[in-house]
Amino acid sequence: MKITYTALVYGFISLFLSTSCVQAVFSEDAFVIDWQLANLGPWEKIIPDARDRNRVLIVSNSTETSSLVSSFNISSGQILFRNVLPFAVDDIQLDSNDHNILVCVNSSSQKWQKFDLHDWFLLDEGVSNVPATTILPPLSYPNDQVIIKGDGLHVLDKTSGLAQWKLELPQGFDKVEYFQYEDPLTLVLNVNHTQYIGFSVNGTELIPVWQREESLTNVVDYAVLDVFDSRDVELNEDMKAEVFSDSLWDAYWLRLTTNGNRLLNLLKDNHFSPGRIFTKVLGLDSKDTTASDLKFGFAKILIVLTNDGFIGGLDMINKGQLVWKLDLQIDQAIKMFWTDENHNELVVFSHDGHYLTIGLTNNLPIIKSRSSLPVKKNVYSVIKLEEHQYQYLIKFDNANHLLFTLDPRKGMSASFPFLFHSGSRMFITEHDSDGIYGYIIENDLIKDTWQRIVTPKEKIVAYDKRGETNLNSLGITLGDKSVLYKYLYPNLAAYLVTNEELHTITFNLIDTITGEILVTQKHKDSPDFRLPTDIVFGEYWVVYSYFSSEPVPEQKLVVVELYESLIPDERLSNPSNLVCYNPLTGNVNKPQFLTKQFIFPEIIEKMTISKTTDDITTKAIVMELENGQITYIPKLFLNARGKPAEEMTNNDKKEFMATPYTPVIPINDNFVITHFRNLLPGANSKLISITTNLESTSIICDLGHDIFCTRITPSGQFDLMSPTFEKGKLLITIFILLVITYVIRPSVSSKKLKEQWLIK
Structure with missing residues (x-):
């Protein structure tokens, strides 16, 4: 077939158009795609460091059980180190014998800790018998040197008393937080109670050199807005x-x-x-x-809600830069929801029973309405109901419920996943430390259906329900081509119960429609109830963590996998008969399960499961550790069917991505996604996963005292290209090859013709 010049040009144009539409994410280095907002919280005390005029100690974020003490460079605005003390600090003093040693004291409990001022290394601690100390007076600036007149601030000369520097006060000025006249002169202003601006001298002017926003501390909820x-x-x-x-x-x-x-x-x-x-x-x-x-879904606005009633929008591709902030002027915010599918409006609920609707116009927030619930009680939790439009299930501190409906004339709608619904009925499951409770909502009425109450010596310490995932396969293909069918019944939840009397921890799998316990297993290796436990529920598996004391102290990871049957190719569910999945008639096939236990070298605080758009990528168990680091383990390493390498048969080895059972899972440095960052998650932090448009990539965020986000690729970067990839050179090379092919084709055809007709 003869290749014409027109066909060649059309071919090149088609190739160009097809390749120009194919884009890829370029490789990113550490600290480029990840970012952290290291917060201090509102400053409570500032204590200057006598050895270094650029350094101060700041006490902040105090609660009844803890305080944050930080070393801060007041000239540059840089945090040098932070340390959370296990008691509320109300006094900081110097050791009488060594002024390089600092003593932090709680006067009511007489708890104290002694630190080295250089590196904040803990030297000693105790209760009562506080070491002899030299009292450090609280910081105060001389009133005769800093004068505020109208909208201006004047710094007076010590000798003449004349104004040496003048500064126009920023809007929202609250007070002078810190002032140091000696070289270097440093001035810190508090603006709107949560913003701190540091000034220094530049010739005859005071100029801002750093700024810190401390309002987005202690995040309680979040929402994601796609750009x-x-x-x-x-x-x-x-x-x-x-x-x-x-x-x-x-x-x-x-x-x-x-x-x-x-x-x-x-x-x-x-x-x-x-x-x-x-x-x-x-x-x-x-x-x-x-x-x-x-294009790849990385451009998002992370909207965070804090306990103090602040809401802020963070640009996720610009190092978490604060795009906007709004003071809702509510006390103890607890929950936030989108009210429409287009993400144009939010509703925020507070603990004292108030709720606000916030409209987003051009990605900027405006408070549209502010009101109170019809029942004046403290709110414990809020659940948004999907099938019942505009409705929320409110639970109060006294365990009573309210089915609350927002005014639909304000453009409200609902979108929130639930466990099970049939017709006009909706089944809801709630839990607290004392039990698990089932409800049915029918005809706008709430009725109790079942409850599982633990004994006074027991406590529910972790709970998770089966989430909604995209179903990609019904079973696991084994090495001999047979199939183990997954147990995919949707109405499941898993929880952990500790028993102080028997000193055990028990795993339970429960049907959330009937309250029937389907699977239970007990651990008698002396769990340490002082350390955290957590549980996550995947597609057909559960992973939970706890710390045991016997035979030796170690962190345990347990995986439980649920199957319809442990006999290959045996499927008990009938896809053509949906009645078999009706829990109300008792037609539910109970699962059969396999379990394995692993040892992990660090204490696990919280866990979550990585999410992707189509759930094709291998799942990863993302873990927040006690030392402040975040790491993850691909789920394939936590295999309940795994066998030791010496026991694996040929068919076992043929299974896709088969891994031998290793009881100890080491920490892979490549999977520590926080690198060497000093992360303070906080007691009630949230570890979340956000999907992107790329199936390989998931965004992981830790929201609490600090805010940290990064991207992970559990199955590798299969849709990611090298930054050295040069599309232009590739297209030019292909074009040259096409031209060469077009030019030499006649000579090749002529040579073939001569070989057929000429006699050698």
């Missing part, structure tokens, strides 16, 4: 305009004029330079990653 490419929005509007055109000719003319205007704008934006246009069209300028961030 869309404006070009996609314009394209959708153009398509809608074409659909509503009066005729085919009008639609064609609209498209022609629109594309003509875009071409003209492209020429103007690039100053009619062919080189710039060629570079932009080919995408050779890799410095601008905005388009790829939008």
Whole structure:
């Protein structure tokens, strides 16, 4: 077949268009895709360091059981180190025998800890018998040196008393937080109670050198707002305009004029330079990653709600930069929900029974309404109901419930997953440390259905329900091509119960419709109830953690996998008969399970499961450790069917991604996603996973005292290309090869013809 020049050109154009539509995420280095907001919280006490005028000690974020003490460079605004003390600090003094040693004291309990001032190394601690100390007076600036007149601040000269420096006070000025006249002169202003601005002298002016925002501390809830490419929005509007055109000719003319205007704008934006246009069209300028961030779903606004009633929007691709902040002026916020599918409005509930609706116009928040619940009681929890539009299930501290409906005229709608619904009925499961409770909502009435109450010596310490996932396979294909079918019954929850009397911890799997316990297993290796426990529920498996004291103290990880049957190729559920999955008639096949226990080298605080768009990527168990680090383990390493390497048969080894059972799981440095950051999660932190448009990539965030986010790829970067990949050179090379092929093809054809007809 003869290749014409026109066909060659069309082929190259098609190749160019197809490759120009294929984009990839470039490799990122550590500290580029991840970011941290290291918070101090509102400052309570400031104590200058006599050895270094640039350093101060700050006491902040105090509760009844803890305080945060930080060493802070007051000149640069840099945190040098932070330490959480296990008691509320009300006094900080110097050791009488060594002024390089600091003593932190709680006067009521007489608890104290002694630290080295240089590196904050703990030297000693105790209760009562507080060491002899030298009292450090609280910081106060001389009133005769700093004077506030109207909207201005004046720093007076010590000798003459005249104004040496003047400063216009920022809007929202609250007070002078810190002032140091001696070289270097340092001034810190408190703005809006939570913002701190540091000033220094530049010639005859006081200029701001650093700024800290401390309002987004102690996060209690979050929401994610996707940022869309404006070009996609314009394209959708153009398509809608074409659909509503009066005729085919009008639609064609609209498209022609629109594309003509875009071409003209492209020429103007690039100053009619062919080189710039060629570079932009080919995408050779890799410095601008905005388009790829939008395309791959990395461009998001993380909206966080704090316990103190602040809400803030953080740009997730710009190092968590604060885009906007709003003081809701409520006490103890507890929950936040989107009220519509387009994510244009939020509703926030507070512990004292208030709720607010917040509209987002051009991604900026506006408080639209503020009101109180009809029942004036303290709110314990809020659940949003999906099938019952505009409704929320409110639970109060006294365990009573309220089915609350928002005014639909305000544009409210609902979207929240639930466990089970049938017709007009909805089944809800709640829990606390004393029990698990089942309810049914029918005809706007709440009825109790079942409850599991633990004994006074028992306590529920961890709970998780089976989440909604995309089903990609019904079973596990074994090495001999047989199948173990997963147990995919949706209405399940798992929880852990500690027993102080028997000194045991028990795992239970429960049917959330009937309250029937389907699986239970008890651990008698002397669990340490002082240390944290947690549990996560995946597609057909559960992973939980606890710390045991026998035979030796060690952190345990336990995996439980649920199957319809442990006999390969035996499927008990009938896909054509949905009655078999009706818990109300008792037609539910109970699961059969396998379990394995592993040892982990660090104490685990919290866990979550990585999420991706289509749930094809291997799941990872993301863990927040006691030392402040965050790491993860691919689920395939936690295999309940795993065998020691010497016991694996040939069929076992043929199984896809088969791994031998190793009782000890080491920490892989490549999986420590916080690197060497000093992360303070806080007591009630949330470890979350956010999906992106890339199946390989999941965003992991830890929200609490600090805010930390990064990206992980549990199955590797299978849709990620190297930053050295040069698409332009590749296209040019392909074009040259096509030209060479076109040029030499006649000579090759002539040679073949001669070989057939000429006689040697």
